[in-house]
Amino acid sequence: MAAAPALATTVHITEPRPAPAWAVLERHLLTVLNRAGEKFVATYTNPDGTLRWKERYEGGMNSSDDSYEGFRHLSMVYVLGGDPQLDTRHRWVWEGITRMFTRYGNIYREFDSNWDWMHHGEGYTSFYTLGLANPRDAKFRARSEKFARMFTGEDPESPNYDPERNIMRAVMNGSRGPKMEWTTRDWIPTNGNLTYYHLPYDDIPGVTKSAGWINDEQFAVIVKTMSDRMAKGDVPINLTATPLIADAYLYTGGGQYKRWVTRYIEGWEERTRANNGITPDNVGLSGRVGENMNGNWWGGYYGWRWPRGGIDVIRAEITAAKVAQLLTGEAKWFDLPRSQVELVRKQGRAEGRALHVPQRYDQRGWNSWAPEPGYPYIRMWLHTFDHREWREIERIIGERGGRYSGPEQDFEWMEFLSGKRPDYPVRALTRDLGFVQEKMHHILNEHGDPETWVDSKWSDAQPLATDALLRLTVGSVPIDVRGEMLHCSLRYFDADRKRAGLPEGVAALITRIERDAVDVELVNTNLFEARRMIVQGGAYGEHQILKAGAVGVNAAWFEVRLEPGAGAKLTVSMKRYANRPSYAWPKVLE
Amino acid sequence: MGSPGGGETQAIALHPRDPLVIFAGAAKGLCKTVKGGLDNWPAVGLESLSPRALLVDTLSPDVIYAGTHESGVYRSADGGRTWKSTGTLSEPKVRAIAASGGAVYVGTDGGGVFRSRDGGLHWEEVNHGLIDKTVRALVADPRGRGVLYAGTWHGVYKSNDGGASWKANPEGVYDVDVTALAIDPTNSQILYAATNPRGVFRSTDGGATWRKSDQPLTEHLTSMAIDPHQPSHVYVGTRAGVFRSTDSAGTWHRAGLAWSNMSWTLVFDGRTNPATLYYGGVGGVLKTTNGGKWWDTTGPVRP
Numbered sequence: 040m041a042a043a044p045a046l047a048t049t050v051h052i053t054e055p056r057p058a059p060a061w062a063v064l065e066r067h068l069l070t071v072l073n074r075a076g077e078k079f080v081a082t083y084t085n086p087d088g089t090l091r092w093k094e095r096y097e098g099g100m101n102s103s104d105d106s107y108e109g110f111r112h113l114s115m116v117y118v119l120g121g122d123p124q125l126d127t128r129h130r131w132v133w134e135g136i137t138r139m140f141t142r143y144g145n146i147y148r149e150f151d152s153n154w155d156w157m158h159h160g161e162g163y164t165s166f167y168t169l170g171l172a173n174p175r176d177a178k179f180r181a182r183s184e185k186f187a188r189m190f191t192g193e194d195p196e197s198p199n200y201d202p203e204r205n206i207m208r209a210v211m212n213g214s215r216g217p218k219m220e221w222t223t224r225d226w227i228p229t230n231g232n233l234t235y236y237h238l239p240y241d242d243i244p245g246v247t248k249s250a251g252w253i254n255d256e257q258f259a260v261i262v263k264t265m266s267d268r269m270a271k272g273d274v275p276i277n278l279t280a281t282p283l284i285a286d287a288y289l290y291t292g293g294g295q296y297k298r299w300v301t302r303y304i305e306g307w308e309e310r311t312r313a314n315n316g317i318t319p320d321n322v323g324l325s326g327r328v329g330e331n332m333n334g335n336w337w338g339g340y341y342g343w344r345w346p347r348g349g350i351d352v353i354r355a356e357i358t359a360a361k362v363a364q365l366l367t368g369e370a371k372w373f374d375l376p377r378s379q380v381e382l383v384r385k386q387g388r389a390e391g392r393a394l395h396v397p398q399r400y401d402q403r404g405w406n407s408w409a410p411e412p413g414y415p416y417i418r419m420w421l422h423t424f425d426h427r428e429w430r431e432i433e434r435i436i437g438e439r440g441g442r443y444s445g446p447e448q449d450f451e452w453m454e455f456l457s458g459k460r461p462d463y464p465v466r467a468l469t470r471d472l473g474f475v476q477e478k479m480h481h482i483l484n485e486h487g488d489p490e491t492w493v494d495s496k497w498s499d500a501q502p503l504a505t506d507a508l509l510r511l512t513v514g515s516v517p518i519d520v521r522g523e524m525l526h527c528s529l530r531y532f533d534a535d536r537k538r539a540g541l542p543e544g545v546a547a548l549i550t551r552i553e554r555d556a557v558d559v560e561l562v563n564t565n566l567f568e569a570r571r572m573i574v575q576g577g578a579y580g581e582h583q584i585l586k587a588g589a590v591g592v593n594a595a596w597f598e599v600r601l602e603p604g605a606g607a608k609l610t611v612s613m614k615r616y617a618n619r620p621s622y623a624w625p626k627v628l629e
Numbered sequence: 630m631g632s633p634g635g636g637e638t639q640a641i642a643l644h645p646r647d648p649l650v651i652f653a654g655a656a657k658g659l660c661k662t663v664k665g666g667l668d669n670w671p672a673v674g675l676e677s678l679s680p681r682a683l684l685v686d687t688l689s690p691d692v693i694y695a696g697t698h699e700s701g702v703y704r705s706a707d708g709g710r711t712w713k714s715t716g717t718l719s720e721p722k723v724r725a726i727a728a729s730g731g732a733v734y735v736g737t738d739g740g741g742v743f744r745s746r747d748g749g750l751h752w753e754e755v756n757h758g759l760i761d762k763t764v765r766a767l768v769a770d771p772r773g774r775g776v777l778y779a780g781t782w783h784g785v786y787k788s789n790d791g792g793a794s795w796k797a798n799p800e801g802v803y804d805v806d807v808t809a810l811a812i813d814p815t816n817s818q819i820l821y822a823a824t825n826p827r828g829v830f831r832s833t834d835g836g837a838t839w840r841k842s843d844q845p846l847t848e849h850l851t852s853m854a855i856d857p858h859q860p861s862h863v864y865v866g867t868r869a870g871v872f873r874s875t876d877s878a879g880t881w882h883r884a885g886l887a888w889s890n891m892s893w894t895l896v897f898d899g900r901t902n903p904a905t906l907y908y909g910g911v912g913g914v915l916k917t918t919n920g921g922k923w924w925d926t927t928g929p930v931r932p
Contacts, residue, residue: 097890223888227888227890228888228889228890228911228912230888230912231889231911231912231913232912234912234926234930235926235928235929235930235931236930236931237930237931249926249930250923250924250925250926253885253886253888253912253915253924253926254885254923254924255870255883255885255886255887255888258888346931481676481677484676484677484678485677486677486678486679486697486698486699486700487656487657487677487678487679487698488639488656488679488681488698488699490637491636491637491639491655491656491679491681491893492636492637492656493636493637493656496636496656499657
């Protein structure tokens with residue numbers, strides 16, 4: 040990988056450019072988010088940073104994840120160009136939530152005692168943004184290393200990882216180590232929600248209905264069966280731990296973290312190869328697939344038979360592949376998730392215009408056909424720029440006929456990046472403004488009883504919309520809340536104020552993303568003051584920028600000077616994943 | 630999903646004519662199902678107000694009153710489609726609601742009892758004699774016009790004059806936290822009081838005298854209901870599930886949901902046979918028709 044740059048290259052933008060609608064909206068959204076974030080925090084927290092919530096919380100393993108998750112956008116808005124105060128508040132709330140759940144008994148040594156990595160991922164998505172926002176916060180840096188060691192086998196009090204067999208020892212893991220047996224107490228009140236999904240197994244003695252979850256005797260039988268089959272050993276959802284380990288690497292550059300990430304993923308690659316190309320969703324403590332599952336490679340926790348089915352396996356593999364590529368610069372890590380996506384797709388059948396694929400696998404074979412989720416292709420293509428992913432993206436665009444919902448809204452963005460939907464930026468920003476408006480209506484009229492709120496209250500209430508800003512300004516999909524970190528093409532810093540994010544008044548719009556280049560429009564909407572900013576290749580300086588417009592750069596970042604009211608479109612050519620990634624900011628900002 | 634509006638369900642009210650229409654007060658607002666829950670309990674208003682006491686007018690079922698966590702009483706005249714805040718209460722934290730003799734009464738957390746005789750346009754304090762103004766439960770005698778019972782932090786108070794005056798009984802349920810009251814639907818002289826920490830009391834003479842359960846429940850009691858078909862069958866919700874007595878609160882046995890750490894409300898629907906007991910609490914609205922041997926969800930299960 041290339042050495043860090045030493046000297047700044049400056050691109051001077053002087054051409055007057057009346058602020059286009061997208062730029063005005065972008066700046067307006069950031070302004071609105073600043074106030075919304077403050078109001079959100081003020082409404083739902085106590086003066087000491089704890090949450091306005093129950094005096095006592097009797098959740099079992101279900102712990103702090105939703106609380107951390109609800110405030111995850113605070114620092115991200117700052118990283119994108121919002122008020123630095125939001126980052127300060129994020130850290131303050133983090134401390135409050137940690138104290139609160141320590142008092143409840145769920146958090147130990149500042150980390151969840153025992154929970155699965157679907158939920159750890161939800162909670163610690165918020166943690167990674169703190170490194171982006173301030174890599175010099177010694178407290179969070181120390182936490183990052185402490186947390187990582189809980190999963191790399193270096194912390195004797197948290198022996199979650201078996202280095203000999205290269206497996207996590209349990210599905211439920213955390214600061215108290217692997218949890219090898221489950222009780223009903225662990226599943227309260229989660230059992231109330233699980234009542235609305237199909238049962239984890241079809242052969243639980245005497246249990247035929249999901250309502251068994253809420254009937255005491257059957258509840259005990261369900262949990263005992265799950266504990267016997269699921270608790271011990273490893274599952275693919277544990278791949279979601281890789282960003283936590285990468286987080287420590289991004290702070291420290293410690294090679295042991297990088298080695299752990301790649302080795303752990305390789306373990307799943309090997310198991311997939313040995314299982315005829317299908318990622319097994321359970322591995323026993325001996326390292327044998329199906330050890331506690333009657334020899335079946337399916338049936339594991341958040342695995343192929345779980346209510347949501349194989350998509351959870353694939354999402355975890357994509358999350359891990361992104362991290363591994365960031366740390367090693369290699370795209371080969373996407374072979375694993377791509378193989379699983381293709382495997383599922385090959386089972387598909389056309390229904391109308393759409394391809395339906397099986398969501399689950401169990402003793403009946405593949406089953407539960409539903410429209411193929413398209414977003415994994417985009418999430419992979421933005422890293423691989425592989426024609427195989429792009430071919431499927433184009434297919435799905437054709438199948439959907441321009442109508443997208445949920446995570447598939449990324450396809451609208453893909454169409455925009457392909458030169459279609461010129462109104463997309465304005466529509467996306469307007470949509471996010473509408474989201475903030477709707478949420479603020481609730482927040483400003485909040486008179487609810489905190490005793491009745493469930494742990495998803497803050498995620499439901501939070502008003503900070505970052506989807507459009509992430510796509511349009513830095514070229515990232517919205518971060519998968521299941522434990523992803525930010526991966527993007529460009530990142531910005533205010534060179535004058537030496538802070539993260541777009542300088543005040545500056546708007547950015549990425550209009551093309553390719554493997555070797557992006558096009559970005561930069562506009563200074565301030566007609567009276569010039570701005571200086573740093574444009575960095577990738578969230579962690581991992582991309583080496585070769586040229587910005589006609590100016591040679593050959594560094595991880597360059598400086599832009601924007602005269603009042605000036606704007607321009609730059610083609611930024613780059614070599615992706617050429618540099619060692621780090622949370623550290625460009626030295627010019629020190 | 631299943632759980633009305635997300636969060637815990639604090640209040641349930643049945644439509645007097647259509648058993649499939651049920652209202653639930655939840656953390657996110659008021660939810661109304663017209664399919665017994667299978668329509669996934671759509672929210673119909675009062676977002677972020679935590680309605681925790683509901684009353685459906687038995688004569689005009691489109692008229693609904695909702696007492697909220699800290700925002701007074703709201704009223705709908707169109708079956709819950711639209712809501713209006715009613716007249717001002719000097720204490721807006723409503724905890725209980727009842728109707729008697731054409732008037733609506735609310736019990737509040739600190740302000741005692743308020744009465745409205747004009748459909749909520751105006752409220753008047755009716756607290757004469759009510760020493761403890763933390764009212765957690767309020768029930769009206771369906772046969773005795775103007776006869777009401779209030780469960781307070783310090784015992785049961787009774788009014789025989791529509792709330793104009795209240796009287797506690799020092800020999801009865803006194804100086805104890807009363808969290809729920811229930812009147813026998815077949816004999817309004819029989820009523821029960823759920824207390825903490827002394828368990829359930831029973832009166833057979835309209836509160837003149839009380840008798841404590843032979844087997845006091847040690848769990849924290851939060852709600853209570855009587856089976857309209859078998860009035861000796863009494864149920865209490867606790868922080869450790871539901872308990873059932875088949876001998877008029879003499880002895881108690883578990884009736885399921887031991888995992889539930891909060892039962893905000895229990896409501897019987899006697900129009901089914903056997904009667905359906907609805908539970909509101911952690912997990913939303915659940916129901917049983919066999920005395921708690923088997924509890925079922927009220928929402929749809931995902932495919």
